Amino acid sequence: MKYLQTVSVKERGILTSAYKQEIKQHMRIEKSKSVSKIKSMILNHHEKIESQAGTILQVSLFVVAIILIAS
Secondary structure, three states, rough: HHHHOOOHHHHHHOOOOOHHHHHHHHHHHHHHHHHHHHHHHHHHHHHHHHHHHHHHHHHHHHHHHHHHOOO
């Protein structure tokens, strides 16, 4: 019973310490992967928006140039 008094509430239970450490490590890895996925998704979306905006500006400029030349 002395063991339970020296260990924090989080560490109590039937799972071994090594298994808990393995789970914690796995969770850290998965969390970092998900954060990097979110970051790359945001950057890709930002690049797509910039690309679309650039295309719209180029088409608009082309249309204005055609209208100026035609008139």
